[in-house]
Amino acid sequence: MKKILLVVLAILAICESYSQVVFGRNQGQSNGGVSINYSSPKEYEIADIEVRGVQFLDNNALISLSGLRVGDKIKVPGDEITQAIKKLWNQGIIGNVSIFASKVEGDKIWLVIELSERPRLTKYIIEGVSKTKQGEIEDKIGLIRGKVLTDVVIKNTELAVMKYMESKGFLNAEIDVFQQADTILRNSAYLKIVIDQGQKVKIRNIRFDGNEAFTSAKLRSKFKKTGMVPKFSLPTEIIETTAKMIWPPNLFNFIKNSRKVSKEEMREYMATHVNLNFFKAAKFVKEDYEADKDFLIGFYNSKGYRDAEIIADTTYDISNKYMNIDLKVDEGDKYYFRNISWTGNYVYSDDQLSRILAIEKGDVYDLDLVNKKLNFNPNGADISSLYMDDGYLFFSINPVEVGVQQDSIDLEMRVYEGAQATIDKVIISGNNKTNDHVILRELRTRPGDKFSRAELIRTQRELSQLGYFDPEQVNPVPIPDPINETVDIEWQLVERSNDQIELSGGWGGAFGFVGTFGVTFNNFSVRNITKPENWRGLPVGDGQSLSLRFQANGRNFQSYSFSFVEPWLGGRKPNSFGLSYSKSIQRSINRFSNETLGWLKVTGVSASLGRRVKWPDDFFTVSTGVSYQRYDLFQFGSRSLGFNTGDANSFTLNTTIARNSVNQPMYPRNGSSLSLSASFTPPFSLWRDLDYENATPEQRYKWLEYHKWNFDSKYYLTLAGKLVLAARAHFGYIGSYTSTADVGPFERFQLGGDGLTGQNFLLGTDVVGLRGYPNNSITPFDQENNIEGGTLFNKYVMEVRYPISLAQSATIYALTFVEGGNNWDRFAEFNPYNIKKSAGVGLRIFMPAFGLMGIDWAYGFDRVPGTLQNAGPQFHFSIGQQIR
Numbered sequence: 001m002k003k004i005l006l007v008v009l010a011i012l013a014i015c016e017s018y019s020q021v022v023f024g025r026n027q028g029q030s031n032g033g034v035s036i037n038y039s040s041p042k043e044y045e046i047a048d049i050e051v052r053g054v055q056f057l058d059n060n061a062l063i064s065l066s067g068l069r070v071g072d073k074i075k076v077p078g079d080e081i082t083q084a085i086k087k088l089w090n091q092g093i094i095g096n097v098s099i100f101a102s103k104v105e106g107d108k109i110w111l112v113i114e115l116s117e118r119p120r121l122t123k124y125i126i127e128g129v130s131k132t133k134q135g136e137i138e139d140k141i142g143l144i145r146g147k148v149l150t151d152v153v154i155k156n157t158e159l160a161v162m163k164y165m166e167s168k169g170f171l172n173a174e175i176d177v178f179q180q181a182d183t184i185l186r187n188s189a190y191l192k193i194v195i196d197q198g199q200k201v202k203i204r205n206i207r208f209d210g211n212e213a214f215t216s217a218k219l220r221s222k223f224k225k226t227g228m229v230p231k232f233s234l235p236t237e238i239i240e241t242t243a244k245m246i247w248p249p250n251l252f253n254f255i256k257n258s259r260k261v262s263k264e265e266m267r268e269y270m271a272t273h274v275n276l277n278f279f280k281a282a283k284f285v286k287e288d289y290e291a292d293k294d295f296l297i298g299f300y301n302s303k304g305y306r307d308a309e310i311i312a313d314t315t316y317d318i319s320n321k322y323m324n325i326d327l328k329v330d331e332g333d334k335y336y337f338r339n340i341s342w343t344g345n346y347v348y349s350d351d352q353l354s355r356i357l358a359i360e361k362g363d364v365y366d367l368d369l370v371n372k373k374l375n376f377n378p379n380g381a382d383i384s385s386l387y388m389d390d391g392y393l394f395f396s397i398n399p400v401e402v403g404v405q406q407d408s409i410d411l412e413m414r415v416y417e418g419a420q421a422t423i424d425k426v427i428i429s430g431n432n433k434t435n436d437h438v439i440l441r442e443l444r445t446r447p448g449d450k451f452s453r454a455e456l457i458r459t460q461r462e463l464s465q466l467g468y469f470d471p472e473q474v475n476p477v478p479i480p481d482p483i484n485e486t487v488d489i490e491w492q493l494v495e496r497s498n499d500q501i502e503l504s505g506g507w508g509g510a511f512g513f514v515g516t517f518g519v520t521f522n523n524f525s526v527r528n529i530t531k532p533e534n535w536r537g538l539p540v541g542d543g544q545s546l547s548l549r550f551q552a553n554g555r556n557f558q559s560y561s562f563s564f565v566e567p568w569l570g571g572r573k574p575n576s577f578g579l580s581y582s583k584s585i586q587r588s589i590n591r592f593s594n595e596t597l598g599w600l601k602v603t604g605v606s607a608s609l610g611r612r613v614k615w616p617d618d619f620f621t622v623s624t625g626v627s628y629q630r631y632d633l634f635q636f637g638s639r640s641l642g643f644n645t646g647d648a649n650s651f652t653l654n655t656t657i658a659r660n661s662v663n664q665p666m667y668p669r670n671g672s673s674l675s676l677s678a679s680f681t682p683p684f685s686l687w688r689d690l691d692y693e694n695a696t697p698e699q700r701y702k703w704l705e706y707h708k709w710n711f712d713s714k715y716y717l718t719l720a721g722k723l724v725l726a727a728r729a730h731f732g733y734i735g736s737y738t739s740t741a742d743v744g745p746f747e748r749f750q751l752g753g754d755g756l757t758g759q760n761f762l763l764g765t766d767v768v769g770l771r772g773y774p775n776n777s778i779t780p781f782d783q784e785n786n787i788e789g790g791t792l793f794n795k796y797v798m799e800v801r802y803p804i805s806l807a808q809s810a811t812i813y814a815l816t817f818v819e820g821g822n823n824w825d826r827f828a829e830f831n832p833y834n835i836k837k838s839a840g841v842g843l844r845i846f847m848p849a850f851g852l853m854g855i856d857w858a859y860g861f862d863r864v865p866g867t868l869q870n871a872g873p874q875f876h877f878s879i880g881q882q883i884r
Helices: 002-030 059-066 079-089 131-141 151-167 216-220 236-246 249-257 263-273 286-302 350-357 367-374 383-388 436-440 453-466 759-763
Strands: 042-052 073-076 094-105 108-117 120-127 174-181 188-196 202-209 309-317 322-330 336-343 396-405 408-416 422-429 475-481 486-492 500-507 513-524 544-553 557-566 575-589 596-613 620-634 646-660 671-680 707-720 723-735 749-751 766-768 792-806 811-824 836-847 851-863 870-879
Touching: 042 059, 042 094, 059 079, 059 108, 073 079, 079 094, 079 108, 120 131, 131 151, 151 174, 151 188, 202 216, 286 309, 286 322, 286 367, 336 350, 336 396, 350 367, 350 383, 350 408, 367 383, 367 396, 383 453, 422 436, 453 475, 453 486, 596 646, 723 766, 749 792, 749 811
Parallel strands: 042 108, 120 188, 202 322, 336 408, 422 486, 749 766
Antiparallel strands: 042 073, 094 108, 174 188, 309 322, 396 408, 475 486, 500 513, 513 544, 544 557, 557 575, 575 596, 596 620, 620 646, 646 671, 671 707, 707 723, 723 792, 792 811, 811 836, 836 851, 851 870
């Protein structure tokens, strides 16, 4: 006890002497004439406080931080001076600090706070790693010019760099941070961060002890980020053959003679002892390792082992490049569900809730499965959605274990239903260009309606489909008010431009100007054209679409087109109206005399009306339109037409039934899109006084006669995370009403290549892409009638996509695909199994101003029609969203 008392007295004496020494030394240095009796403390009133040595800091702020004020009474020597020094020092921005008296008169004292500031950062240099890593490290350390260089800043910088290197697998990296004086600027310094990253440490093996229910290989497979996951599964015969060639003879003999060794045990032995590159070595990241341990326990829990735990784990190096992990598990007993009861439910009966829960007595006990069925079930209905879709926003449910007997568990589902919530206010934010009414008309969550989670999700999908907002940032925020039993919903939106411009040009020598100019305004406003005060750069905000396009290849070819779409005609119902006009001319020109030898002129106009329908469900739309096209030929050549001078007229009625439940347009993750369209011309042959069998082509095709069908289907499924499967199927057919009036050269199908419109688009040809084959290479040619193009095609596509960027500025994703298709001249030749197959990889980039652009490398496995060899490798470039 005496020793403790002596220590305390010594500490108090040191603190007191520290205050006196600092005060006395500085006092002596300052004026040498101020006399203070240290043996007899005296109370003084502070007359003035002066700060010296400051360059960047504020004097008044420093005085305030010290706790000393003019007019305060302090004892000298005393605790007030000591505490003021400590307070300034603890700010971390001071290098040295002392307080002394410059003058003493009677009971008044003049104090001086003398300090030196810590240097400020002018720059920092990172050495020892690549420029890519340097940029990533800069983001992690967060150093900015002008920051005060404290010990904490330097240490935190070192720790941030170390943490970054560990996340990259460099566990043995050495980090040194040096502070160097900057000779250019006063009281400044720069940091030199030197990194010796060493070898990247990877996990050689993960070994388990105490596992009986599952093999080590099975448990190892659950370490998704950390473990030695097999790259692929090998049959025993391949393992034995590989072992014979590579393994030592004694080891191979052991495998060979052990006839009862299972495939699982052989793979286990390979993972433990042999590195044949059949298993991928993962880098060790502590956060990933901890997450994988939790995932392992979750796996045990899902199999009924609710008491499973990892009782010990060890990580150790086996070289400077590899490490091992040993884990000891206690599996515990396996449990099963017994009785499940419900309490607190009045809206729905026990039987109704039990049917949705779909867990029977005797099922393996899995609490994670229970929580999915209660709150969010990605594969079906759940209890929470049942209540919340009926307005019960304040609903909650808590599963409680009320009995455990041997290997069986009783659960009680304690339900709090609460009251139905009514939507009070709907708030919209972030729409700087788009008018409120364009958003409000898409909402299914309106004031006065009962809250519905399903309608909230559906509205989110509808707003994403508009294209005016970043679909990744369409965020509904419910703001509940349990007291008034209401909820406000705020729609947080981030606007993005989806207008597009197409511009290219040049000089084509003998052809003259060659180029394309096109603009598409996807959020146009016709009513604001005459109101410049409402313009936001352009008359925008009403959700209308306006497109203008001009294309020219000198005098050889010109094309003009205009289209306009109003999605809500009249503004009350989602009835769309579309109008388009186009005119194109293609000339045959003598290259030497520049004389026009002939031409093909095509003029078209169309109008359409569409509406949303609620049957079979409200994802369906029906649209109907009429179109007229006139083809005017003068000495243009007879290939594909059968005549070179004359005119043809096409009047069609078009109907499309479509269903679209895709969640967003640019990178869809789920949903489907189905479309069946049909075009009909009047059956002119029934009343035209014309002998079709003996008529000339210009007579037969004076009025085009056909019916045309197209079916397109797309399906999207999230496989894992952001990895998406996209499957598509397409079918097209064009036929005639009678055997005498054939289809003719118009509106046929061409297959192969990138799917971009080729030279025959003037004839209304459908150009269908098929990667891995040259453009339009799979196109039948009727030599008897001199007609090019098929009347029937099919195409199947399977893609796996993964996003590189989903930023507002650019959506970028990579893909791999397999696809197949074919094209036939007549229905009698159709064989859905006779397809041209291909596979490859690609990249898609969507930028709001330029639309969707893509590049694909594909390998065609089958022979190109008209040749004796397979298509082989092909590169394809695409612009715009391809329908097929």
